[in-house]
Amino acid sequence: MNAIVQTGAAVDISRLSKIYKTREDEDVVALDKIDLKFEPGTFVAVVGPSGCGKSTLLSLLAGLIGASTGTIAIDGEAISKPHPKIGVVFQSDLLLYWRTVLENILLPIEIKRLDVARYRGRAEELLAQVGLEGFGNKYPSELSGGMRQRVAICRALIQEPGLLLMDEPFGALDALTREQMIMDLQSMWMRLGNTVLFITHGIDEAVFLADRVLVMSPRPGRVDLDLNIDMPRPRQWSRIHENKDYHGYVRKIRDIFEAKGILVAH
Amino acid sequence: MRRKKSRGPWLERYSAVILATVLLAAWQVLVPLSGLSEFVLPTPVAIATRIVNELPLLATHAYVTLFEVVSGFAMGVLVGIPLALAIFYSRAFERAIYPILVALQTVPKVALAPLLVLYLGYGWAPKITLAFLISFFPIVISTVVGLQALDKNLVNLVRSMGASEWQTFFKVRLPAALPNIFGGFKVAVSLAVIGAVIGEYVAAERGLGYLQLQANSLFDTTLNFATVVAISGLGVMLYFVIDFVESRVTYKRDTK
Ligand SMILES: Nc1ncnc2c1ncn2[C@@H]1O[C@H](COP(=O)(O)OP(=O)(O)OP(=O)(O)O)[C@@H](O)[C@H]1O
Ligand SMILES: [Mg+2]
Numbered sequence: 001m002n003a004i005v006q007t008g009a010a011v012d013i014s015r016l017s018k019i020y021k022t023r024e025d026e027d028v029v030a031l032d033k034i035d036l037k038f039e040p041g042t043f044v045a046v047v048g049p050s051g052c053g054k055s056t057l058l059s060l061l062a063g064l065i066g067a068s069t070g071t072i073a074i075d076g077e078a079i080s081k082p083h084p085k086i087g088v089v090f091q092s093d094l095l096l097y098w099r100t101v102l103e104n105i106l107l108p109i110e111i112k113r114l115d116v117a118r119y120r121g122r123a124e125e126l127l128a129q130v131g132l133e134g135f136g137n138k139y140p141s142e143l144s145g146g147m148r149q150r151v152a153i154c155r156a157l158i159q160e161p162g163l164l165l166m167d168e169p170f171g172a173l174d175a176l177t178r179e180q181m182i183m184d185l186q187s188m189w190m191r192l193g194n195t196v197l198f199i200t201h202g203i204d205e206a207v208f209l210a211d212r213v214l215v216m217s218p219r220p221g222r223v224d225l226d227l228n229i230d231m232p233r234p235r236q237w238s239r240i241h242e243n244k245d246y247h248g249y250v251r252k253i254r255d256i257f258e259a260k261g262i263l264v265a266h
Numbered sequence: 267m268r269r270k271k272s273r274g275p276w277l278e279r280y281s282a283v284i285l286a287t288v289l290l291a292a293w294q295v296l297v298p299l300s301g302l303s304e305f306v307l308p309t310p311v312a313i314a315t316r317i318v319n320e321l322p323l324l325a326t327h328a329y330v331t332l333f334e335v336v337s338g339f340a341m342g343v344l345v346g347i348p349l350a351l352a353i354f355y356s357r358a359f360e361r362a363i364y365p366i367l368v369a370l371q372t373v374p375k376v377a378l379a380p381l382l383v384l385y386l387g388y389g390w391a392p393k394i395t396l397a398f399l400i401s402f403f404p405i406v407i408s409t410v411v412g413l414q415a416l417d418k419n420l421v422n423l424v425r426s427m428g429a430s431e432w433q434t435f436f437k438v439r440l441p442a443a444l445p446n447i448f449g450g451f452k453v454a455v456s457l458a459v460i461g462a463v464i465g466e467y468v469a470a471e472r473g474l475g476y477l478q479l480q481a482n483s484l485f486d487t488t489l490n491f492a493t494v495v496a497i498s499g500l501g502v503m504l505y506f507v508i509d510f511v512e513s514r515v516t517y518k519r520d521t522k
Binding site: 062063064082084086098099107112159 | 417419420422423424425426427428429433437438441442516517
């Protein structure tokens, strides 16, 4: 079966806290009793200043760290360790340089001890969808930064994740590549329909991509604003500035940052 | 990447050969001019001729030394890698063993040779032990450094895919550490040659070190040089064997 039928996972986060201990044995409250519910197939973006707990939230969802209090449920199932329905894309592509592009994409399949041969076609299909047809046998060192991040996205999608977690995936890319990746991510997501948690520093890309933007503030990490973005899709990056609503959303988020002293108005 | 001039790569590739040839030619010419006797400093041609003539003799002794080097090096790997893994995985073990290892490393292994002969006799045992002692430290250190250098995010990545520590090790940690490990192997095998030969100097009835001492006592400088060439050849050969294995099991990050 070639058609990709994926349904997004429902995410239910309740009273979720994470307290780190520093070396001096002080407590750092990275997340403070957060309650969140993501409907299946929603694109959720998280913006917030450095250190407000965005990556912590992602690591908790990915099952990489344990919560101090509270629970996370994916499709009603509480998670405490990495869940097979979740795919992760990090800021750097984290490709293994000694593996070809195809072998990198198939890594999760190998780790889950699934039949690699059966997924090869699917991997090539994903590569074609991100404009990298025929690159399967190249090594990461032969690819540009944008291409490598595309491969990393393919790797996260091979497991057909109900929930895709992305931690500043375009943060290391140049402006033009980033713009293209944002557009491509939108069309990819519209095709796949999975739930996405997209962490970014860019208010523009958050509003552009998301159905819902969560604005976080630090110490302790809380969600200050939960903003529904109601703009028709597919959205056009080059024309987004013509959209009045877009500016309204961006304004709202900036207002929060200014009120919190994170952005200082002059 | 292409170089600026087309002559560049050619010159680059053969530069070592050209330099060596020039030096050898100078040596060949300067010996008779200097008035030094062939007994004191034989010419390269004389040494080469001697090597060809004495090939069976050199080979017999080279096999002995080769056996000692390879055995000592293999022991270095068999002990060094597990030790490195224990150091990497156990903080307590690292704390306990590292100071001892470093302290031991400051003891010149060569100085142990007479003691080893005293304890282990005149056979191959003290030579192998010396080759082992001298080669295992770089193996341990390079393996630990290689394992510790890994980007922590890579571990998070495979863990997010549900990898066990076993899988994390074989899919990420080990492959990422291989260039370091092989670097350690290359250093170690050259040192193992030194260890074995020193062992032979102290007490032996066979091996290239023994042959060299024989040549020395007979004032046979040409054979002496021939032995030096054989010992170097042994080291170079082993180096390239490891280099070959490395090229088979790893992908070079940078092909430039
Ligand atoms: N392992 C840790 N030990 C102690 N404190 C930590 C640890 N990881 C994160 N923190 C602290 O928790 C807080 C939240 O960190 P987190 O990485 O989630 O921030 P972030 O929002 O992702 O920041 P950035 O935008 O810079 O990536 C920070 O104050 C950070 O110093
Ligand atoms: Mg972060």
